[in-house]
Amino acid sequence: MRAVRLHRFGGPEVLAVEEAAAPEPGPGEIVILVGAASINPFDRKVRTGQFAAGPEPAQPVIIGVDAAGVIDAVGPDVTGWAVGDPVFGLGRATYAERAVLHAWARTPDGVDDATAAAAATAGEAAVRSFELLGLAPGARLLIDGGAGGVGTVAIQLARRRGYQVIATGSPANQDYLRSLGAEPVPYGDGLADRVRALWPDGPDAVFDVAGKTIMDVLIGLAGEPQRVVSIANFDAADTGIQVTGGGGDPVAALAEVAEALAAGELRIPVRTYPFADVVAAHTDSESGGIRGKLALVRE
Helix, strand or coil, X not given: CEEEEECCCCCHHHCEEEECCCCCCCCCCEEEEEEEEECCHHHHHHHCCCCCCCCCCCCCEECCCEEEEEEEEECCCCCCCCCCCEEEEEEECCCECEEEEEEEEECCCCCCHHHHHHHHHHHHHHHHHHHHHCCCCCXXXXXXXXXXXXXXXXXXXXXXXXXXXXXXXXXXXXXXXHHHCCEEEECCCCHHHHHHHXXXXXXXXXXXXCCCCCHHHHHHHHCCHHHEEECCCHHHHHHCCEECCCCCCHHHHHHXXXXXXXXXXXXXXXXXXXXXXXXXXXXXHHHCCCCCEEEEECC
């Protein structure tokens, strides 16, 4: 099969489309014929070697953690699913013609693969964070970093759950955030004052998506560290906030995302690239300021 691989760590230029062995599903897994795979910040960290044991990979690496397509093979112990079923979900080595998923949901009718793939990691991260915060309908949630992939999805899922939402973004993204259902505020100096002008008592909780705001500011708004969850600022764990990079119930989270997509309550701007243009896709991803998500689509 064709896959995007790297033989050394570095910038986008280390990625290349090459021939690779097709994967086989293990227990509780499926292999899909990939229609689209989204680009996530985690992919850049793998590409640059942040999780590597050595200075260079021991063997070629295929990156990617989510995808959408149709089932090509079903692993042991998997029941209720068949070859040809349309699905999206979380997996490994998804920048390829075929990829393994370990958690998935059925892609709703009328939802294209690029949108479904874009919803997978972002939606799971948002739902996982909401569960950690334990919010009830009507709760006031500040989402710090609302215009990117996770923020775009999180705002809409939060509103679907009945939360009130303030989201931060650049001045150019204020109308965009409002269109998603959030009350927008610019990020940067003076953020606490701008939030309290709308919510004098502050938010009930903060979801830190971008990892750029000084943590003391977010904790001060939430009232206590445990009312802040971050998926971006792992260096802030010693402040007492909740930092999360995984866990929870991904299958349940993806089911919630699928319901939102099916109901037309989740829309995601997706810029697509053919797999052959993966270098350009990663270069654009790192340029910042992108609304929604980027995705690779199989030619």
